[in-house]
Amino acid sequence: MEDSAPGPGIRFQFTAIGTNWTIDTGTPMPETVRQEILELCEDYDKAWSRFRADSLVTQIARSSRGAIYTIPNRDIALLDLYDKLFTATHGALDPLVGRDLELLGYDAEYSLKPDYEALALRVQDSWVRDVHREGSRLITERPVVIDAGAAGKGYLVDLIGQVLRSAAIDAFLVNGSGDLLHSGPEPVTVGLEHPTREGRVIGTVALDNAALCASATNRRTWGQGLHHVLDGRTGQPVHKVVATWVIAAGTATADGLSTALFLADPGQLEAFEFSWVRMLADGRVQWSNNLPGELFL
Amino acid sequence: MKTHPLTRAAAGAAASLAVLVPLAGCSTEDSRATAAPSQQSTSSPSASTSASESTEVQAAGYTDGTYTARGYYGGAPSYMSFTVTLDDGRITDVESGLMPDNNETSRGYQERFAAALPDEVIGKSVDDVEVGVLAGSSSCGDGFNDALAKIRDQAATNS
Numbered sequence: 001m002e003d004s005a006p007g008p009g010i011r012f013q014f015t016a017i018g019t020n021w022t023i024d025t026g027t028p029m030p031e032t033v034r035q036e037i038l039e040l041c042e043d044y045d046k047a048w049s050r051f052r053a054d055s056l057v058t059q060i061a062r063s064s065r066g067a068i069y070t071i072p073n074r075d076i077a078l079l080d081l082y083d084k085l086f087t088a089t090h091g092a093l094d095p096l097v098g099r100d101l102e103l104l105g106y107d108a109e110y111s112l113k114p115d116y117e118a119l120a121l122r123v124q125d126s127w128v129r130d131v132h133r134e135g136s137r138l139i140t141e142r143p144v145v146i147d148a149g150a151a152g153k154g155y156l157v158d159l160i161g162q163v164l165r166s167a168a169i170d171a172f173l174v175n176g177s178g179d180l181l182h183s184g185p186e187p188v189t190v191g192l193e194h195p196t197r198e199g200r201v202i203g204t205v206a207l208d209n210a211a212l213c214a215s216a217t218n219r220r221t222w223g224q225g226l227h228h229v230l231d232g233r234t235g236q237p238v239h240k241v242v243a244t245w246v247i248a249a250g251t252a253t254a255d256g257l258s259t260a261l262f263l264a265d266p267g268q269l270e271a272f273e274f275s276w277v278r279m280l281a282d283g284r285v286q287w288s289n290n291l292p293g294e295l296f297l
Numbered sequence: 298m299k300t301h302p303l304t305r306a307a308a309g310a311a312a313s314l315a316v317l318v319p320l321a322g323c324s325t326e327d328s329r330a331t332a333a334p335s336q337q338s339t340s341s342p343s344a345s346t347s348a349s350e351s352t353e354v355q356a357a358g359y360t361d362g363t364y365t366a367r368g369y370y371g372g373a374p375s376y377m378s379f380t381v382t383l384d385d386g387r388i389t390d391v392e393s394g395l396m397p398d399n400n401e402t403s404r405g406y407q408e409r410f411a412a413a414l415p416d417e418v419i420g421k422s423v424d425d426v427e428v429g430v431l432a433g434s435s436s437c438g439d440g441f442n443d444a445l446a447k448i449r450d451q452a453a454t455n456s
Contacts, residue, residue, distance in 0.1 A: 018440055051440060110444030178432050193433030194420045202420040204428055214432040222445060245432060266406055285418060289405035296421045297409045 016041035017153065018051065019177040023160070026171035026184060033167045037160055044156050047072055048148040050098055051108050057146045058108070061098065066141035073136050078148070078155045078252060085150065085256045086127050086232075088271055092263035093256070094232025096125035098145030104226055104237070112222040124235050149228060154213055154255025157181045161251070174251075178214050181251045182207045192277060192295075195219070195243040202285065203277065205293030211251035215258040216243040229262045238262050242281050247292065248274040361385065 012023045012034055023029070023037070049055045060069055071079065085093045103119050105112040125144050132139040148155075157176045161183065164172050171184030182188055187208035191201035195216040205212065217227040217237070227237050244261040248254040253272060260269055261278050266288065277287040277295065285297055363382045382390040423431070 106441075110440050112444050112448050173430065175430060180430065180432060188429040189427060191423060191426060191428035191431045193431050194418065195433065197420060199423055200420040201423055201426060201428065201431070202418055204426055212432050216433060219433070220441065222448070279418065283418065285409045286406050289407060295409075297418060 012037075014038060014041075016176075017045045017049065017156065019153075021177065022173075022175045023164070024173040024175075025164070025169055027169060029164075029169065030167065033163065033169070036163050036167075040159055040163060041156065043072075044075075044159065047075060048146075048152050050101075050145065050147060053108075057098070057148070060138070060140060061143055061145040063140075063143050065143075066139070069138045069140070071136050071138055074159070075155070076136055078151065079133060079138075081151055081155070081252055081256055082127065083133075084271065085260055088269050089260050089264040090268070091126065091128075091233050092231045093150055093260050094125075094127045095146045095148060095150065096127050096130060096144050097230040097232050097235060098147035099125060100230050100235035101147055101228065102145060103235075104230075105222055106220075106228055114223070114226065119235075122235060124233060127232070150259040151252050151256035153177075154179050154211065154251035154253070157211065157251035157255075176251075179251055179255055180207060180212045182211070183209055190293075192245050192293075195279065202279070202297070203293055203295035205245075205247060205291065207247065208292070210247055210249055211254040212245065212247045213251065213254040213258040214243070214245045215262070217262070218242060229259060231263055239281055241278055243279040245277045246274050247276070248272065 010025050010028050012025070012029055014021050014034075014037075016038070021041075045052070046054065047056045050057055050061070052058065056069060056071065060067075082093075082095050086095075100122065101107070103115050103122060105114050130140065130142075130144050131146075153176050157174050157179050158181065160174050160176075161172070161181050164170075164174075165183075172182075173184075173188060174181040180190065187206045190205050190207050190212055192203045192205065192214065194200040194202050195218050215229070217229050221227040225237055225239065229238055230236060231238050241262045244258045246254045246257040246261065248257060254274065257269060257272055257274050257276065261276060266276065266286075275288045275291045277285065277291060279285050285295065287295060361383050
């Protein structure tokens with residue numbers, strides 16, 4: 001695979017929020033900027049990770065009763081985005097599927113074993129009913145599990161982009177294991193990885209000062225029909241859509257929409273500006289008329 | 298969207314639509330014109346059953362122009378869309394279109410049909426295309442991969 005870095009191709013590689021990242025820049029990234037990015041990622045993880053005991057999300061999930069919590073001001077827009085996605089998908093995209101993910105096995109210990117007894121008794125939480133928000137204050141009435149998987153990584157990509165721009169680095173490609181943010185004078189050609197056929201792409205798109213996020217349910221699956229994209233209204237993994245790709249101005253939006261396309265039809269998402277591709281389980285491929293690329297179908 | 302040429306039945310149904318609304322842009326899919334629901338697509342008594350070039354409009358006072366309306370009939374998702382041209386109180390042209398069930402054209406998308414699993418979408422080898430970077434779903438976190446590997450080992454030894 002060709003190196004995609006704009007300019008001479010300087011790559012910063014690191015691990016954050018449990019996965020692998022690369023940032024390609026045209027000019028070398030000062031050590032101070034690298035440090036700032038690593039600290040940002042750690043701070044973000046400490047707020048939103050379901051998988052660490054010391055996170056805010058775990059605190060909210062394991063409390064004995066409801067309480068008032070404060071989220072970082074920096075992340076208010078992430079929850080605003082979830083509000084918008086929840087509304088657009090009529091509740092199918094719901095951050096409170098965290099508990100359902102746990103019961104299905106995708107818990108903090110990665111037990112990967114469904115708790116069928118608890119699932120039988122499970123009544124779904126609802127983001128609009130069970131969490132009350134006022135700015136950075138988050139109020140719960142009982143323990144709830146927030147899963148920031150739908151848009152959380154994309155939001156962090158955007159935050160990293162802001163750090164780079166503040167450091168006068170304007171040519172970059174941030175790659176948070178498949179969530180991409182491009183900035184610079186030369187667009188980059190992105191291959192859309194085939195979800196089931198290794199080494200193949202179903203198309204290519206030109207990414208030009210925009211974000212691209214991809215999602216597929218076959219990658220993170222731990223049992224028959226068990227994967228991480230749940231319909232918030234039922235708590236069940238969805239099966240009609242198997243892979244999505246979204247291009248939008250911001251990575252948080254692209255990430256959230258790449259999940260939303262599993263849970264809603266594109267016509268429901270008209271409040272957002274984006275182009276997209278999605279692959280259905282029956283083999284159909286759908287794409288928006290404004291897709292800046294070509295598909296090999 | 299396919300459009301069908303004027304037919305007698307279409308002319309009759311168009312004449313029996315209770316409301317016609319002026320068409321602002323030319324896009325019928327964007328029109329939100331209302332029409333009487335559950336209209337059957339049959340000629341109304343007042344429409345002539347013999348072929349005729351124009352049909353008198355029942356409601357008076359329509360200015361000349363092009364109008365579109367939807368007639369709903371039969372099962373829930375089906376409707377026909379009629380675009381009629383009025384000239385001096387007479388319908389001089391009717392175009393009808395049969396809308397597909399999933400008309401998502403306001404977002405605008407295309408679809409490619411295949412009969413089988415996504416495996417049937419062959420795509421191209423990465424070696425055959427010039428790409429700077431690949432976008433697939435996120436690679437799983439290390440924790441997940443480790444756990445999955447453990448479970449697979451267990452399953453293998455337990456079987």
